Each structure stands twice: as C-alpha cells, then as structure tokens.
Amino acid sequence: MSSSPEPRPRAALLQGVDRAALVVALTVRLRENGVRTDLDAARSLARALSLSLPRSLGELYWTARVCLVRHRGDLEAFDAVFDAAFGDADPVGEQLSPPPAPVRTRGERAPDGGPEDRGAVGGGLPWATLPDTDPSPGGEDDPRALPELLPSALEALAEAPFDRLSEGEVRQLGRWLEELRPQLPRRRGRRHSPGPGGRRVALRATLARARRTGWEPLELVRSAPVPRPRRVVALCDVSGSMRSQAAAYVHLMRAFALIAGTEAFAFGTRLTRLTPLLAHGTAEGAVARATGAVQDRFGGTRIAASLRELLASHHGSAVRGAVVVVASDGWDGDPPEEMAAVMARLRRRAHRVVWANPRAAAPGFEPSTGGMAAALPFCDALVPAHTFAALRGVVAAVAAETASRPRRTG
Structure with missing residues (x-):
C-alpha cells in the first residue's frame, strides 16, 4: 500500500531580498501616508524578519502590522499602503493573487477601506533585492544592467580607458577606488606622548614613576611628538x-x-x-x-x-x-x-x-x-x-x- 508523499513546505517570501532595505522603504512609505511609526518599530520588524521569514502574504501582513502599527487610527492607512505594495507581486518576482479572505480578515477595516487608486499611496514594491550575479538582458537604461562584478572582473575593467566606460561602470569602479585607504605620509604633530626616543622630559610621568623610589626621580621619562597624517x-x-x-x-x-x-x-x-x-x-x-x-x-x-x-x-x-x-x-x-x-x-x-x-x-x-x-x-x-x-x-x-x-x- 503506497502512501501519498508529504507536501513540500512552501518557500519563504523574502528569500534573496535585502530585508533592511525592505523595512526602511516600507517605514518611509507608511510615514509619508500618515502612519505614526518610529525607528523602534522598524527595528522590531527587522528583528522579526531576521528570526523567521513569512511564508505567505498573510504572515507578512500580520508581522508588519504588529510591529509597525501602534495606533488604531492608523490601520486604514497601513492597509492601503500594504495593498499597494504587496498586492501584485512578491519579492522574488512571482505573480501572486491576494491571500484568501480568512487569512486577511481584519475586523477593524472599513468596508470601503483604502483609496481606490493605488498610486495615491505609492505603487510598486518598497524593497530592494540583492544584486544579481548574472547580466541582465536589459539595455543600458535598465538599472539592473550592471551586475555586481567579481574582483577579477573589476581588475580587468579598471584597465579600460575612461572614454570606454559607461556611467554605471564608472560609479562601480569609483566605489572600488574608495576602498583604497592609503597610509598617508605623516608630519610632526604638536601633541607629545611618552616614548624612548623623545628629547623632552615628561614631567608628570617622571613624578608618577618617582613615587616608587621615595620621590627620587631615578629614571627620566622622555616624550616625543605624536605624528599626524599630512593633509x-x-x-x-x-x-x-x-x-x-x-x-x-x-x-x-x-x-x-x-x-x-x-x-x-x-x-x-x-x-x-x-x-x-x-x-x-x-x-x-x-x-x-x-x-x-x-x-x-x-x-x-x-x-x-x-x-x-x-x-x-x-x-x-x-x-x-x-x-x-x-x-x-x-x-x-x-x-x-x-x-x-x-x-x-x-x-x-x-x-x-x-x-x-x-x-x-x-x-x-x-x-x-x-x-x-x-x-x-x-x-x-x-x-x-x-x-x-x-x-x-x-x-x-x-x-x-x-x-x-x-x-x-x-
């Protein structure tokens, strides 16, 4: 007698999504539409998503609502923003229909809650996905056209003349250039610190050491200038x-x-x-x-x-x-x-x-x-x-x- 295979668990919605950018963008969208949320609420949501990813839009809705909504009067605006942001697509790009009514039942919501025009609360998705490792088939105007390059690819691209680089490549190589933190040449500073090669006697350090020898300064402590980076x-x-x-x-x-x-x-x-x-x-x-x-x-x-x-x-x-x-x-x-x-x-x-x-x-x-x-x-x-x-x-x-x-x- 063959047993039916167990159903596979549903994948989490936010796999491959920058959750910090999602929380920040959603918080900003809510504040723009009058929801009184603060940084502590955003931090609570970020922590909740780091502990357990939601597996449905219903779980995502209730997690965000519990963390971000502190006042009953903000529920209508929160529902409108959430519907405008998550009603059409999920973070991995799959088209999803709205969740079933039992999952999204909210007794506090008005029968005609939320504006009909989603553009009024900001359409689209308020998250930023992590950069793709494969080149996008889009053109030069596509913001996804420049993938995150490996160090070897950056080294090869860095050898190209400036007139052959696109604006996106210049920006990416500019960020790569900012990672170079050279040790600048140093100059003599005005501050002094105890050191064996100093010419000046550090009076305070010498007296502190003289306490061990009955206030006889048997050993002089020298101080040298502290070098500082040149401008x-x-x-x-x-x-x-x-x-x-x-x-x-x-x-x-x-x-x-x-x-x-x-x-x-x-x-x-x-x-x-x-x-x-x-x-x-x-x-x-x-x-x-x-x-x-x-x-x-x-x-x-x-x-x-x-x-x-x-x-x-x-x-x-x-x-x-x-x-x-x-x-x-x-x-x-x-x-x-x-x-x-x-x-x-x-x-x-x-x-x-x-x-x-x-x-x-x-x-x-x-x-x-x-x-x-x-x-x-x-x-x-x-x-x-x-x-x-x-x-x-x-x-x-x-x-x-x-x-x-x-x-x-x-």
Whole structure:
C-alpha cells in the first residue's frame, strides 16, 4: 500500500531580498501616508524578519502590522499602503493573487477601506533585492544592467580607458577606488606622548614613576611628538578637454575626501570648493552634488588663475605642508610664465606636488603644452591617470614618504 508523499513546505517570501532595505522603504512609505511609526518599530520588524521569514502574504501582513502599527487610527492607512505594495507581486518576482479572505480578515477595516487608486499611496514594491550575479538582458537604461562584478572582473575593467566606460561602470569602479585607504605620509604633530626616543622630559610621568623610589626621580621619562597624517589637497580639471576623465577624477577626490583632513576643488575657468559635498552621503549622491555645483565644467581652462585663487583665499592655509594633487592634462589658457610663477609659490608652500596627467601614459610622452612644461619642474611626481588602475598609482604617489623630485613615475 503506497502512501501519498508529504507536501513540500512552501518557500519563504523574502528569500534573496535585502530585508533592511525592505523595512526602511516600507517605514518611509507608511510615514509619508500618515502612519505614526518610529525607528523602534522598524527595528522590531527587522528583528522579526531576521528570526523567521513569512511564508505567505498573510504572515507578512500580520508581522508588519504588529510591529509597525501602534495606533488604531492608523490601520486604514497601513492597509492601503500594504495593498499597494504587496498586492501584485512578491519579492522574488512571482505573480501572486491576494491571500484568501480568512487569512486577511481584519475586523477593524472599513468596508470601503483604502483609496481606490493605488498610486495615491505609492505603487510598486518598497524593497530592494540583492544584486544579481548574472547580466541582465536589459539595455543600458535598465538599472539592473550592471551586475555586481567579481574582483577579477573589476581588475580587468579598471584597465579600460575612461572614454570606454559607461556611467554605471564608472560609479562601480569609483566605489572600488574608495576602498583604497592609503597610509598617508605623516608630519610632526604638536601633541607629545611618552616614548624612548623623545628629547623632552615628561614631567608628570617622571613624578608618577618617582613615587616608587621615595620621590627620587631615578629614571627620566622622555616624550616625543605624536605624528599626524599630512593633509591632502586635490584639484580636478573639469574643462572641455577633460570631459571623459572628469567623472573618474571626481570619484578620486571622493576617495581622498573620505580621508581626514582632505580638501577637494574643481577648476575650469574658476575655482569651486567641493569638500563639503564629497565628504558625506553615498558615492552616487556625493558625485551628483559635486557635478551640479561646478558651473564652469566642460568649458575653458585657466589653471594658473585657479591656483592663484586658491593660494590667495583663506583655504590657502590648507596647502601649507600638504600633499597637493593636480589632475589635469596641462592645457592652460594662461601664459606659461604665470603658470611657472604660481607653481613656484605652490611648491614652496606644499610638502609635495603630484600631477596626474591622463596623457602621460602615451608612449614617448613629452610635456609639449606650455602649461604642463612650465609646471613640470615644480612637480615631485608626474603620474599617468588614464584608467582606474592608473589612479591607484596616483594614490600610491600621494602616500609616498619621499619629497624628492623625479621628473616622472609610472
């Protein structure tokens, strides 16, 4: 006598879904529609989903309702938002019909509860799925067209010139570049700490140790200055000749802005400070804000005038003792004599000057432009910057300890 096979358990709804993004998006949607929910309620829902995933829309509804709804008057708005978000599809993309009436029975709901138009409470799904590992068949405008690349694929893509990369690839490589946290060169700080090689006597530490010997200072405790990282000042050329490199260089400045004590500027015909725009928020938002703040991008170039404006402003003190990075091809509308004069002032004030030129990687490159030829004698390093892999060389040049002046590296 054959026994009927046992029914297979139903898979959980939220498998492969970023539950944190789901909870945050659903909480924001509820708050936008008047539901009085707070962060503690969102944390309760996130914890509940981490302990046990719901296996039906009914379980998901009651879990979210118990965690997020604290007031009886918010039930109608909560039901409307939940229906608009989860009434048509589930997080894994399978079309689902609404759950049976016994599961979704809610005595508190009005007979005509919720608006008829779902767009009033926000249609679609308020979750974000984890990135797919397979390329999407969609076009370039499809947000899923760029999958999460493996490290080997990123390394290969980093060798491609900037003009061959799409905007999505530039953003992804920009995030990859931000993961590089170099050990910046250090300078002597004003603070002191006990150390064997110090020249100053640490009076307090010496007296504390003298308590063991009847207040006779038999051993002097020395103190040495505490080294601190040097400041980095990054300047990016956003003129017309740098159109294909500008976005990548803004990502480079964003990577430097994540390091403490970094000042970022963009210049075309005038100087624009980007430090407060790049140091906070996500990479995409920071780059978008910085790009929107530069009003003279893709126009002319006045490198000497922009450097002179920096040195004359109250931000010029940030250059003193700092590592200055200038990302430009050297095409300048100002006379070479002005470039040589302002670069001499910059070199006297800065610790090192690193010039990143996208054309320096060409075989047999020589600084033929007047601006680049005038600036080169005052540069400590001239590095190519035509790919994201080359930008890592720029980061390595900034982290170098030496202050000598080689004509070219890389």
